[in-house]
Amino acid sequence: MDIELFFQQLANAISLGSLYALIAIGYTMVYGILRLINFAHGEIFMFGTYIAFYAMTSFLLPWGGAFLIAIVLTVIFGLLVERAAYKPLRNSPRMSVMISAIGTSFLIQNLAIVIFGGRPKSFPVPDLFNTVIHLGNISIVSITFITPIITAIVLVFLLYIVDKTKTGMAMRAVSKDYEAARLMGIDVNWVITITFGIGSGLAAIGGIMWGLKYPSLLPMMGLMPGLKCFIAAVIGGIGNIRGAVVGGFLLGLIEIMLIAALPALTGYRDAFAFVLLIVILLIKPTGIMGKNIAEKV
């Protein structure tokens, strides 16, 4: 691989990795609070992309407004999913909640086929995101730059909330011990709502950028990114936001670089994630940033 191709691919890898990171954060935050793999996360992501699509094509909104509305509606949608599929099972065994999550995921996929239609829709890409930028001999589409920038902004904002604000402290407390949190007067259901809302909002942002990058929408489009980002979250250490970012970038980097170096493997593109998952689970089951603080008595 020559040096120009390398930089070209590096840019692609960072871009894809940051997209994975954004979606992986949603998995990891919800897991941190509910100890639940939200299998419907990929469908929430898909929902966000379709809403942005319809807002631009059917309602002819300018892209800024369309994206904003898509994010807001997706947050509401995520909260409804939580209310309908998870909240009633708050005191049920973990297995029941997981089955509910898988069922919800299938339900949304199939409803999407009925409502949005099974044929691919073409996502309109505004010029801003579709401009080719030339740097020497490298040419890169602007969305490739914009994605990591948006991700960085969102991440700084998110880490500020989680690390510095009282709400973030409450989120971390709830993730450790529901009951002790309640004894401080924290409304656990409210914290869960906020967490789901943030996770869904990130899924919507991820979905929109996905649409700008791969502008062909399908009701099943959430499935593979959903699985991969779940893997990214596990690789990084599920429950850990920084871990999800590391996992997302690692996955994007390895995926792009392997294909670039060995084009013959392109057909196995989606399989790398699973191989990486198995390797990490064998070496460090708690994930790269996962740690077990010894609890002293």
Next chain:
Amino acid sequence: MLRVEDLNVHYGGIHALRGISLNVEKGKIISLIGANGAGKSTTLRAIMGLEKPSKGKIIYEDKDITNKATKEIVKSNLVLVPEGRRVFTNLTVKENLVLGAYLRKNQESIDQDMQWVFDLFPILKDRQQQKAGTMSGGEQQMLAVGRALMTKPKLLMMDEPSLGLAPLIVKNIFEIIKKINQEGVTILLIEQNAKASLEISDYAYVLETGQVFMKGKGLDLLNNEEVKNAYLGT
């Protein structure tokens, strides 16, 4: 200040509390003693709204709080230091204390109480930035008490604060309980260490299989033959 009337709690088919009645007077130290499984923890948990009573009433400062949400109960300055400390091990000492004041708005008064907690437990001041999970059992217990004090309690309930701690630290904890009480906080205390708790209690209840088996002034129970045989091991 707190009156519990005919409290009954079921865990599925287990009838854990069978009509407990208690009275906690303002400014006093009251203790609940009794063997393992007698229902002491369940009583305090029901008062905090963590368990739903199947029957009975809980009256706090002339208000019925029987089926109130825990949040509302904490807001009315009633707080529990739970069994096993349950500090947030993934948060720093300072963050644990800040969360104690989660429902409070007046920053000036929060800062004052933070200072009060640091005066009571100087170790917490030195360890502010340390993760709570890296502290020893005794230090975590102090943090659990400090965190509860940050809610600005009028009535502080503690579930076995001395459990599993070295004798010297236990002594320290009991002294601090007395000190907190002298500063105007009413205390409802569960203890395995019956002797030490009866010594500092104004009044005490002995629980057995979910019922009040005996009650009386701390010193009277301390000298009572039955209590001596069953709980003081003499």
